[in-house]
Amino acid sequence: MDQYHEPLEDLEDSDRDIVRALMSLKEEVEAVNWYQQRASATDDAELADLLAHNRDEEIEHACMAIEWLRRNMPAWDEELNTYLFSEAPITELEELEEEGTEDSGKEENSEDLDIGNMS
C-alpha cells in the first residue's frame, strides 16, 4: 500500500476513493507513454497498429478517470473548465478567465438555454 503517504486511519473513505482514481489515472498515463514508444519503435506495421490501438484505449481510460475526478474534486472541474476545448494560448487562459472574458475560444452556444431535443 505504498500509494499512501499518510496513516490510513487519518483518511476518510472519500480520500481513499480519490487515491484509487488518481492511481488509476497515473497507471493509464504511464501505459499511454509505454505504448506510444513501442508503437513508434517497432518495425512491424501490424504490431505498430495494435500498440497504437491499445494506447488509444488507455487514453480513453485516463479520460474516464479524469471525468470521475472532475465530478468528485471541485478544483478539477474548475481547471478543466478553464483549459479544455479552448483556442487561445494555453498560458493566457487563466488570465482571460479571471477577466471574465470569453475570448478563450470556447463554443459560443455554451450559454444557450439548452432546450434541445424535447422528446
Added chain:
Amino acid sequence: MNFLKRSLAPITDESWEEIDEQAREVLSNKLTGRKVVDVVEPKGWDYSAIPEGRLEIQEDSPEAVRYGVRKVTPLVETRKSFKLDIWELDNLSRGAEDVDLSALEDAAAEVARFEEGVIYNGLADAGIEGLMASAGSSVDLPDGKSGMLEGVSEAVTVFQDEAIEGPYTLLVDKDLWLSIATTSKGYPLKRQLEDLIGGSIVYSPKVDDPVLVSTRGGDIELVLGQDFSIGYEDHGNGKVKLFLTESFGFRVLEPAAIVKLAG
C-alpha cells in the same frame, strides 16, 4: 466575449438565472415540433447551412466547362428584442418571487410560435417546405368522432405498406384535441388512438389538418446552429433591452414518414 454580450448587461447573476429559467419554461411549454422531429445538436453560431450532399447541374451552361452548384439548406436566424425593468429585476436579489417578466414571456412565446410555424408550415425565403406540405401521402378522414379512429388506422396501414416503423405521433389542432380528449364511449378515444399509434397525441396551434408522423428517427430534422439563447442589446431609462435568438434549419429527408389526414 461572444455575440450574446451577457457580461455587459447591468443584471446580476441571480437575475440572469431567473430570466433563463423563465424563458426555458415558456419555450418548453410552447415548442411541440421538437417532440416530433430529430433535433440535431447545436453546431455553433457560425454554422450557416446544412449541406445536402447534392449538386444542381447547370444543363444549359454556355461555358465550355460544365458546372453545378452544391445544394444547401440555409439556416434561419431569429431575434426578438424585449425590455425589462432593471429596478424590478433587482428585486430578485431582495427575495421577491413575483417579479414581472411578462415581456420576456411574451417574447419567448413569439419565438416559439415562429419556430413552430417554420417546422409545420415552412418558410419560403429559406427554401423550407415544412412538415405539412412534405407529407408523402394523404388519407381521408371520415366525418364524426369514429372517423378519427378509422382515418388513423388507415394512416398506420399506409406506413406499414411503406415499411415506415413507429412509434407514430398524431399532431392535431385545438378543436380536434378537445374532441379527442373529451370523447369517452367505453374506452377513452385518446387511449384508443395512443394504443393504435404506439405514441402520443400532440396539440399545436400551428397545425391545420391532423397529421401522423413516424418518430422512429432519421426522417425529419431540425438542425440547430445556436439553440435558443438570451443576449444583451443595450440599456437606459431604467430598462435593459435583451433579445432572444436562435438559428436553425429544417428538412424532411423521408416524406413517407408523414401522412396527412384530410377531412
